[in-house]
Amino acid sequence: MTNPSFLHLSFPSGSAAATSAAPVPAVPSFTCTLGPVVLFSVLDHYLRRPESQSRVIGALLGVRSEDGSEVEIRNCFPLGVSEVGEQQVVIDTDHLTQMYALHQRVQSRETIVGWYATGQTLNPDSVWIHEFFANETSPHTPVHLLIDASLNPAQQIASTFISTPVGVPNSENMGQMFIQVPCNVKYSAAEKSSLDLMTKSNDNPLVSDMDSLEDTVEKVLEMVERVQTYVDSVAGGKEVGNKVLGRYLMDMVESVPVIEPKEFERVFNEHLQDMLMVVYLANLTRTQLAIAERLHKMV
Amino acid sequence: MSTTLNAAAAVGKDPADAINLEGLDPALLESKPLYEVQLDALVVVKILKHCREHAPVIATGQLLGIDVAGSLEVTNCFPFTSKSHDDEGQDDMDGAEYQLQMLRCLRKLNYDANTVGWYQSTHLGSFWNQSLIETQYNYQKTFAQSVVIVYDPTRTTQGNLSLRALRLSDGFMDIYQTRKFTMESLVANKLTPTSIFESLPIKIHNSHILTALLHELDEQISLPASLDTVFSLPSSTFTPSVPTDVSPFAPNLDKLELGSETYLEKHLEYLGETVEEHGQEQWRWQGWQRNLQKEQQKLQQTIAKRRFDNQARVAQGLDPVYGDDELQPTSPALTKLLANEPSRLESLIITNQIDTYCKQITQFAGPGLTKMFLAKSVRPEAVAVSQQ
Numbered sequence: 001m002t003n004p005s006f007l008h009l010s011f012p013s014g015s016a017a018a019t020s021a022a023p024v025p026a027v028p029s030f031t032c033t034l035g036p037v038v039l040f041s042v043l044d045h046y047l048r049r050p051e052s053q054s055r056v057i058g059a060l061l062g063v064r065s066e067d068g069s070e071v072e073i074r075n076c077f078p079l080g081v082s083e084v085g086e087q088q089v090v091i092d093t094d095h096l097t098q099m100y101a102l103h104q105r106v107q108s109r110e111t112i113v114g115w116y117a118t119g120q121t122l123n124p125d126s127v128w129i130h131e132f133f134a135n136e137t138s139p140h141t142p143v144h145l146l147i148d149a150s151l152n153p154a155q156q157i158a159s160t161f162i163s164t165p166v167g168v169p170n171s172e173n174m175g176q177m178f179i180q181v182p183c184n185v186k187y188s189a190a191e192k193s194s195l196d197l198m199t200k201s202n203d204n205p206l207v208s209d210m211d212s213l214e215d216t217v218e219k220v221l222e223m224v225e226r227v228q229t230y231v232d233s234v235a236g237g238k239e240v241g242n243k244v245l246g247r248y249l250m251d252m253v254e255s256v257p258v259i260e261p262k263e264f265e266r267v268f269n270e271h272l273q274d275m276l277m278v279v280y281l282a283n284l285t286r287t288q289l290a291i292a293e294r295l296h297k298m299v
Numbered sequence: 300m301s302t303t304l305n306a307a308a309a310v311g312k313d314p315a316d317a318i319n320l321e322g323l324d325p326a327l328l329e330s331k332p333l334y335e336v337q338l339d340a341l342v343v344v345k346i347l348k349h350c351r352e353h354a355p356v357i358a359t360g361q362l363l364g365i366d367v368a369g370s371l372e373v374t375n376c377f378p379f380t381s382k383s384h385d386d387e388g389q390d391d392m393d394g395a396e397y398q399l400q401m402l403r404c405l406r407k408l409n410y411d412a413n414t415v416g417w418y419q420s421t422h423l424g425s426f427w428n429q430s431l432i433e434t435q436y437n438y439q440k441t442f443a444q445s446v447v448i449v450y451d452p453t454r455t456t457q458g459n460l461s462l463r464a465l466r467l468s469d470g471f472m473d474i475y476q477t478r479k480f481t482m483e484s485l486v487a488n489k490l491t492p493t494s495i496f497e498s499l500p501i502k503i504h505n506s507h508i509l510t511a512l513l514h515e516l517d518e519q520i521s522l523p524a525s526l527d528t529v530f531s532l533p534s535s536t537f538t539p540s541v542p543t544d545v546s547p548f549a550p551n552l553d554k555l556e557l558g559s560e561t562y563l564e565k566h567l568e569y570l571g572e573t574v575e576e577h578g579q580e581q582w583r584w585q586g587w588q589r590n591l592q593k594e595q596q597k598l599q600q601t602i603a604k605r606r607f608d609n610q611a612r613v614a615q616g617l618d619p620v621y622g623d624d625e626l627q628p629t630s631p632a633l634t635k636l637l638a639n640e641p642s643r644l645e646s647l648i649i650t651n652q653i654d655t656y657c658k659q660i661t662q663f664a665g666p667g668l669t670k671m672f673l674a675k676s677v678r679p680e681a682v683a684v685s686q687q
Binding site: 035036037039040041043044045046047048049050074075078079080095098099102105106107149151153157185188189190191192193194195196197198199205206207208209210212213216217220259261264268271272274275278279281282283285286289292293296297 | 397
């Protein structure tokens with residue numbers, strides 16, 4: 001059983017009741033989206049695991065689309081688990097129900113949609129845990145998120161699986177098969193703003209708006225220069241041009257709106273005046289306040 | 300093979316009892332005044348998520364972590380239940396019970412369960428109010444080293460993360476305890492609007508594994524498997540704007556957004572409202588001041604008259620009519636008026652609010668102007684016109 005594989009047939013001794021509950025999902029159209037908060041939490045949980053534990057698991061919270069074919073994994077919480085010996089998994093169910101109730105109080109729209117584990121491949125125990133979560137998420141199939149905490153560059157960081165029954169219908173030996181489903185990481189605008197900052201280096205202080213703009217402009221300039229060198233070398237015949245890339249660049253250039261120079265000048269000046277006016281007003285208000293403050297003390 | 304789904308025993312023993320502090324640098328265990336706040340990246344994304352989902356309602360939550368030699372390390376957080384939930388009447392436990400349970404659950408799994416403050420979302424920096432101060436006062440009373448993190452989603456969508464860490468100053472804590480916000484006590488304690496809060500610098504800390512993950516994610520986005528698969532769409536259907544979920548983290552092109560009207564308009568609107576409030580507050584205080592002066596004048600006139608009467612009586616060789624205590628410049632009406640000085644707290648708060656708005660406008664205008672000139676300089680025809 002140590003050799004991991006995607007296919008797991010249940011043994012006659014296993015309970016067959018759980019397998020018949022889940023309806024067959026429309027596999028090809030099943031997609032998952034993942035919030036960065038889930039990735040961050042799982043890694044944090046992984047760092048906090050007890051020394052003896054090789055992997056961590058937890059529950060995934062999220063929202064399903066009405067037909068159940070899309071799952072948005074929005075949140076997660078860790079679960080205490082001990083894998084005693086080879087084939088025994090002990091899940092702290094009290095903790096699960098309690099944490100779920102607590103999360104429900106804050107965000108009642110998010111329900112349990114599955115579970116996560118760290119590791120590179122599916123593990124024989126995964127089948128049993130998956131079956132357990134099938135009870136929690138029924139009538140839908142649970143989603144299993146596997147996160148590679150070793151961050152092996154050759155592997156996907158996050159892969160999602162759903163299960164589907166396999167074997168002779170209505171027989172005792174019905175099994176479950178894991179099928180990998182596509183998974184996208186989705187960032188909101190606010191998250192993008194902060195991820196940009198986080199990737200820069202470790203322990204970075206927040207920067208002012210001006211500095212961050214400077215950074216961005218410098219990076220964009222760099223990109224423009226790179227494109228320019230490429231175009232120049234193609235135009236000079238030093239390199240064979242890529243047609244697709246050329247068309248892409250063409251579209252890019254065409255997307256710049258054409259504005260009459262005079263019109264542009266007018267709009268520009270109007271904006272400039274508005275902006276300066278507002279700044280002037282703001283500074284005036286601050287000065288007034290400072291004066292009022294001083295006068296008050298003299299009274 | 301069998302799966303044992305075991306109902307675990309009740310909450311474990313307090314792990315704090317078991318912590319061995321030997322071998323640790325004693326300097327790390329001392330409480331020093333805070334000089335910075337270090338937020339884990341996890342905390343930042345959790346706050347972002349919670350506040351985004353609860354917008355436009357203000358969301359609050361608890362920060363967990365520890366302070367190490369003056370640096371407050373926030374390693375985790377959890378959201379508070381929103382008020383609308385309590386109104387539904389479905390919950391049988393209150394907020395305090397919820398927090399306790401949450402802490403217990405987190406502690407069981409080796410998470411930090413030490414409260415170090417709370418966070419709050421705000422809209423365009425309009426966070427100055429009595430309840431913020433009251434809550435922070437209570438926090439600092441119970442946990443001396445706690446901060447409030449104020450997150451502004453509206454400003455963050457402009458492309459730069461907007462977080463502030465605030466603490467009430469010691470001087471303000473002393474006055475707030477007495478709740479005496481008279482002009483006199485403010486002057487005596489040298490309290491100005493800017494010295495109510497002290498602002499701490501924020502650092503974002505990533506664990507190494509997280510840094511690795513971020514770089515890997517970034518790389519996956521910026522280096523697609525093969526160029527052709529990305530660009531193979533026919534030109535006509537190709538949308539020039541790259542979808543947000545596949546562009547790399549840096550540079551964040553949201554920062555180059557030119558539209559500024561709505562942002563500034565909202566700011567001016569709020570600023571106008573606050574200035575009006577400030578005027579009203581000022582009016583109230585001035586009214587009180589006028590009453591006070593009137594009362595004082597009346598009293599002085601009475602006393603002068605009594606003195607005159609006394610002198611007249613003495614000149615006639617008679618005993619004075621009024622005793623010494625009747626010549627003191629106090630009266631019940633005056634003491635009552637003095638005790639009823641309107642609290643200056645509200646005015647202090649409003650001043651801070653106006654100051655925040657003004658600073659935000661100037662902070663926004665700098666990059667805004669830069670962006671405008673940037674846009675101008677990439678339009679050769681516009682440059683040509685201006686040079687003519």
